[in-house]
Amino acid sequence: MTTATIGIEKRIVVTAALFVLTLTGVIAMSVKVFGFGLPTCLTDVRPFRDGKVITQAPKRYEVHYLARMWRFEPADISIPPGSTADIYLSTADVTHGMQIIGTNINLMAVPGAVNYARVKFDQPGEYLVVCNEYCGIEHHQMAARIHVTDRAAAPPPPPVAEAALGGQELLDKYACTACHSLDGSPMPGPTFKGLYGSKRTLADGTTAVADDAYLLESIEKPNAKTVKGFDPLMPETTIPPAEMRAIIQFIKTVK
Amino acid sequence: MKSAVQPYSRTDVEPGLTKIILFEIVFPMILLILGITMGLLQVLFRAGIIKSQSFLGINYYQGLTLHGAINAIVFTTFFAVAFGHAVIRFYTGKPLLLGAAWWSLILMTGGTIMAAIPMLTGSASVLYTFYPPLKAHPAFYIGLVLLVIGSWVAFFSWIPVFQKWKRENPATKMPLAVLGVFATFIVWFIATIPVAIEIIVLLIPWSLGWTQTVNVPLARMLFWFFGHPLVYFWLLPAYVMYYTMLPKLTGGKLYSDFAGRFTFMWLIAFSAPIGIHHQYTEPGISTTWKFVHAFFTMLVAIPSLVTAFTLAASMEHGARKSGGTGLFGWWKKLPWLDTDRWMFAYLFCGLFIFIFGGITGIINASYSLDNVVHNTAWMPAHFHQTVAGPVFLAFIGGSLLLISTLGGKEIALKRLNVWIPYLWTLGIMVFSTGLFIGGIAGEPRRTNMGLSYTNPASPLYQPSWNVARVAGTIGGVIMFLTVLLYFVIFFGTLLRKKSSAGVLELPVTEPYHDEDIVALQSLRPWLVATVILLIVAYTMPFVELAKARYEGAPRYSPASPVALRK
Secondary structure, eight states, X not given: OOHHHHHHHHHHHHHHHHHHHHHHHHHHHHHHTXXXXXXOOOOSSOOOSOOEEEEXXXXXXXXXXXXXXXXXXXXXXXEOTTEEEEEEEEESSSOEEEEETTSSOEEEEOTTOOXXXXXXXXXXXXXXXXXXXXOSTXXXXXXXXXXXXXXXXXXXXOOOOGGGSOHHHHHHHTTXXXXXXXXXOOOSSOOSTTOTTOEEXXXXXXXXXXXXXXXXXXXXXXXXXXXXXXXXXXXXXXXXXXXXXXXXXXXXXOO | OOOSOOOEEEEOOOHXXXXXXXXXXXXXXXXXXXXXXXXXXXXXXXXXXXXXXXXXXXXXXXXXXXXXXXXXXXXXXXXXXXXXXXXXHHHHOSOXXXXXXXXXXXXXXXXXXXXXXXXHTTSOOSTTTTOTTBOOOHHHHHHHHHHHHHHHHHHHHHHHHHHHHHHHOTTSOOXXXXXHHHHHHHHHHHHHHHHHIIIIIIIHHHHTTSSSOBOHHHHHXXXXXXXXXXXXXXXXXXXXXXXXXXXXXXXXXXXEHHHXXXXXXXXXXXXXXXXGGGOTTOSSSOHHHHHHXXXXXXXXXXXXXXXXXXXXXXXXXXXXXXXXXSTTGGGGGSOTXXXXXXXXXXXXXXXXXXXXXXXXXXXXXXXGXXXXXXXXXHHHHHXXXXXXXXXXXXXXXXXXXXXXXXXXXXOSSHHHHTTHHHHHHHHHHHHHHHHHHHHHHTOBSSOOGGGTTTOTTSTTOOGGGHHHHHHXXXXXXXXXXXXXXXXXXXXXXXXXXXXXXXXXXXXXXXXXXXXXXXXXXXXXXXXXXXXXXXXXXXXXXXXXXXXXXXXXXOBBOTTOSSOBOO
């Protein structure tokens, strides 16, 4: 062994070290000069339970995204091009991810904490928002949209009265569609497709016909009857009578 | 092609140890058949070729859990232990503590079976990262703990054997392979302490209903304190083979002994204080500490860059000794398709794939760049080029080497065998290219896309992700078929008649430059540095978490948005 050979190996170590230090310098520059950052620790915002859009000034928005199994609230927002949005992200249940495709926004929603990032939408168009962290068996359906359009500059339409919501909107409002499909595809709960009037085989082996009374009971007392092959997972929900009628009326139409 | 070089050295092994090693190779290999099949199903689900929640009664996310747990946790841990037994036995020339080795085997096997039952019955579909508050059956967590404890038992049983060797050979350097195995298990020990705290203190009582909520940010930080050194635990046995087998297989010597020792010591020190680079996009950790971990992650790339140089130099040395000439002409003299030195192809192909795995790893570590790739398909592309590239090829090659030599059996289908690594490389490169492109476009990882993003009938259909999923599927199918061929060779060899007495045969590399660097003679200063780095890197992030007093989360089943009562 000669000193020259140690020299070669040492040169390799030094070269490798200089290479990674240069990369670190480039990263530091991207943060300091261009402002490409990461979310930081935020302790002054408590987790919230409702998603909303707050207009602070023209083209300045604050969006509170609530991630939950298996949707984002709000699911659909419209803002004009050139808008800057402060995104806050909280979760109602498990860990989720939120990526706004086509932007640098990629945030984890971690139970107990609130995440934050700022984004400016220059290009008009429809931006897909996907959940990119596994959050349960319907994870792949969890998405939302942001419409960046000039029409959004107009004042938002007056809020729609709750009772005027159609049956399908009510299914979304009460998160029924998180577990019941409308097209027959398998989900944790039985599909609504062709449900009305069909003969149901229950877990105890008996059968029942899915008439109005059956649907009402199944919504009010979800686990009174469990269909064979499904688990009694559905929570009890209080739904006003007018909305209940609209929901049952809608389910009847899903053929 | 017949080789002119006889690269193998032999040692007789006690029949008890032979049985233990063979079991620890064959048992996970049988599970791997299931794990690999689940891998094939992933690409078919994601491409929308299978458009449903389940296939053959196995839910997509259940299959994904099995794929990760079997391939990346069970197979790797068993192989690392079996390989460690072989290396320590071979290089110290001393019998191992067989009682401890049996206990290690029993704990690891029992733990694996215990964790496999809830995964197979669908009550642990939480993926192999098991992020709370999704809850698995308690048996899943307890089984993982037993698997880890079993591997610790093996590690601790090697220490007295080595100390005895050291007393008898006070003037000899610790053999490089032994240092590599100890580095592997020191990294594993460091890694598994935080995850043991996560599982035993936070998750098991919570999953049993003894505690009602879990602090998710804390659990996640403990998990990633484990998660990154875990990948070096996978990689280090492959590094041991690169440094101590590959040069010999080319007919040469290791260019620099210093490079190997430096690499192992440096990886011990820097594999753990960097876990937050997996948590860049999370709340609850300040950007200061994210940047510190980014910087340390860059430093952990140094030994891999050094390794690339040293191994290329070693291969060139071997090829020139075999008559290679010219600036690039010597490449022709490497044993590409040599059926006796077949391990060369397994190791070389892994190194080739790791060029891309390493570069993408540096990209992922690059702080704000992670915003573009975090949790996208880019990530599985990266770690298929690492854990399913160099690690997998070295481990299946090593498995075949151990069963054939210890079992005294000729390798079946020798000419096919040397092609396996090249086919695998083709599959991995096509698969990863697809997933890299898809990831940049925003395609999420761990998602049953056939029901949404790749399904023309879904309102979420993304036609622009099609190129990526076609490449991902073709690559995935090539990988699957390659492993099927490998299984034919592996089990064909295993089931053959014995053709000679079983002995342990390993290629043993000598150093070309055997430097004596004081700083690399003893592990002790490096262990001290490791502890200091861990304290520096993790004290403040944990203090930040404690100060924030995050509200705990109840238990959730993956199947329902309603929290579980028990």
